[in-house]
Amino acid sequence: MIAILFVGLGAHLRGGIMVWRRTTDTVERMQRRRAALDRLGQELASAFMYSSPDQAPPVPPAEFGAQRLVWYSSMASGSARTRLVRFVQYACGPIDDTQGLWRWSQPVPMARHGAPAAAELVLEGCERLSLRYAYLPAPEGQAGSGQLDWRPAWVTADKLPRLIELSVTLNGETLRRVVVVPAGELKVYETPPAS
Amino acid sequence: MGMTDGRRGSLLVITLWVMTILTVFAVAIARYLSVEIRVTKYRVAREQARALAHGGVLIAMQRLSTDAAQEPYDWLEDDWALTASEPWRIMARAGASAADDDVPWVDIAIIDEERKLALNASGVTAAMLDQVAGGAPVGQAIIDYLDAADTAEDQPALPYYPKNAAVQAVEELREIPALQDLARTDPASFIAFLNQLSPYTPGPANVNTASTEVLVALKAGTVPSGIVQSFVELRGLGAANEPGGGDDCLLTDQPSSLADLAVCLGTDAPTVQNLVETLGSQSSVLTVTAEGVVPQPPVRYRVEAVVRRTGCGAGVTGPCIVAWRE
Numbered sequence: 001m002i003a004i005l006f007v008g009l010g011a012h013l014r015g016g017i018m019v020w021r022r023t024t025d026t027v028e029r030m031q032r033r034r035a036a037l038d039r040l041g042q043e044l045a046s047a048f049m050y051s052s053p054d055q056a057p058p059v060p061p062a063e064f065g066a067q068r069l070v071w072y073s074s075m076a077s078g079s080a081r082t083r084l085v086r087f088v089q090y091a092c093g094p095i096d097d098t099q100g101l102w103r104w105s106q107p108v109p110m111a112r113h114g115a116p117a118a119a120e121l122v123l124e125g126c127e128r129l130s131l132r133y134a135y136l137p138a139p140e141g142q143a144g145s146g147q148l149d150w151r152p153a154w155v156t157a158d159k160l161p162r163l164i165e166l167s168v169t170l171n172g173e174t175l176r177r178v179v180v181v182p183a184g185e186l187k188v189y190e191t192p193p194a195s
Numbered sequence: 196m197g198m199t200d201g202r203r204g205s206l207l208v209i210t211l212w213v214m215t216i217l218t219v220f221a222v223a224i225a226r227y228l229s230v231e232i233r234v235t236k237y238r239v240a241r242e243q244a245r246a247l248a249h250g251g252v253l254i255a256m257q258r259l260s261t262d263a264a265q266e267p268y269d270w271l272e273d274d275w276a277l278t279a280s281e282p283w284r285i286m287a288r289a290g291a292s293a294a295d296d297d298v299p300w301v302d303i304a305i306i307d308e309e310r311k312l313a314l315n316a317s318g319v320t321a322a323m324l325d326q327v328a329g330g331a332p333v334g335q336a337i338i339d340y341l342d343a344a345d346t347a348e349d350q351p352a353l354p355y356y357p358k359n360a361a362v363q364a365v366e367e368l369r370e371i372p373a374l375q376d377l378a379r380t381d382p383a384s385f386i387a388f389l390n391q392l393s394p395y396t397p398g399p400a401n402v403n404t405a406s407t408e409v410l411v412a413l414k415a416g417t418v419p420s421g422i423v424q425s426f427v428e429l430r431g432l433g434a435a436n437e438p439g440g441g442d443d444c445l446l447t448d449q450p451s452s453l454a455d456l457a458v459c460l461g462t463d464a465p466t467v468q469n470l471v472e473t474l475g476s477q478s479s480v481l482t483v484t485a486e487g488v489v490p491q492p493p494v495r496y497r498v499e500a501v502v503r504r505t506g507c508g509a510g511v512t513g514p515c516i517v518a519w520r521e
Contacts, residue, residue: 058356083520107370
């Protein structure tokens with residue numbers, strides 16, 4: 001009788017622990033994703049154009065591409081009232097056999113010197129980072145007018161985009177988030193001149 | 196059918212073990228849940244503080260937009276002028292007062308960027324920068340960082356590169372070794388110095404709002420520093436100030452403004468002309484600082500937005516954001 005009681009109790013506990021562990025794993029995974037995208041969004045919010053094409057100081061240019069983000073950001077350092085300019089990059093891919101969303105950040109002089117930045121794993125398992133940028137609707141009378149025009153590249157070299165749609169694919173599942181860059185611009189798409 | 200004393204004792208031991216194991220589980224789960232609840236509460240408070248701070252910036256932009264339509268000149272008692280020491284506090288719940296210490300709020304301050312020295316303006320000299328820095332010899336290093344490349348900037352022993360272009364954020368100056376030294380030896384002076392510089396405005400400074408340090412630096416050699424000090428003390432004191440008083444001690448759009456200033460300062464017209472020369476009386480770029488505060492759990496979220504009131508491009512009539520820090 002007692003043996004049966006113990007077997008039943010043990011099985012119940014084991015099942016409960018499995019469910020508990022699965023639930024906490026799911027919650028923690030969701031929290032890690034949210035924290036990673038929050039951080040990316042917050043760093044993008046403080047983005048600024050370090051230089052314009054006509055100034056062209058010898059630093060790596062900002063790049064808002066289809067699968068990669070490269071920009072300059074003002075970040076808090078140490079005490080909350082002092083800030084530093086950092087050259088920041090985000091991309092998905094494998095590094096040392098670890099697939100994930102990676103972040104590189106370094107001071108501007110290091111970037112200018114071409115020194116490699118240490119990669120920081122922000123979100124493990126990221127298979128693909130897809131980016132789209134909002135443009136204003138085409139003028140009235142043209143196809144597509146009336147809603148934002150989302151395109152996979154930001155073509156204005158001297159301005160920041162106002163809205164960026166991030167799509168992160170993890171284990172076949174895609175997370176989407178629209179990040180606002182308050183100092184960015186919303187403008188009508190213009191075909192970039194052939195270089 | 197009664198149990199023997201020995202069997203009754205073993206059941207007690209088994210029951211106690213089971214109870215112990217279940218208690219350990221219960222404590223572990225309770226502890227985990229307690230941590231999760233605290234994290235969630237913090238998360239909610241942070242989002243609330245963030246939303247308050249963002250909303251505060253938009254409210255401040257609305258206030259700036261309204262003020263721009265009222266007076267053609269700006270001064271330190273203007274509707275928009277909200278200092279960090281006396282911010283505009285908006286409680287998150289209607290009818291709540293500042294005494295309600297459990298209600299979240301947002302503190303809004305607006306600082307004129309044209310009260311600062313325009314870093315990217317062509318007339319800025321090393322002497323002006325030194326003066327604003329309180330005498331610290333940093334001016335030439337900043338000029339070298341900004342201007343075209345020349346041999347004076349060559350410092351091969353240092354891992355330092357001058358930008359040789361306009362500064363887009365004042366934090367960029369932290370790359371300059373001379374300023375790093377100042378930050379290390381006198382952090383308070385360093386932060387105070389950065390707060391006197393603006394990369395967001397091409398100038399001219401607004402004479403009605405410019406800080407004492409900036410006015411003294413801009414007018415060194417052309418206007419006696421005593422006149423500058425008097426002007427800073429008298430401007431905006433209101434009708435109680437004698438002689439002149441009220442707006443008379445400001446540069447306004449009125450034709451009599453310069454003559455009123457001369458009376459107010461007790462000086463002659465050429466001195467007043469020198470004082471206001473190359474300076475303006477309007478502020479078009481301002482920094483809004485909005486801090487959302489949630490008392491419990493205690494969370495503060497601070498946003499700084501640099502806002503341009505006019506000239507935001509074709510078709511944009513209101514203010515626009517030119518820089519953002521959070």
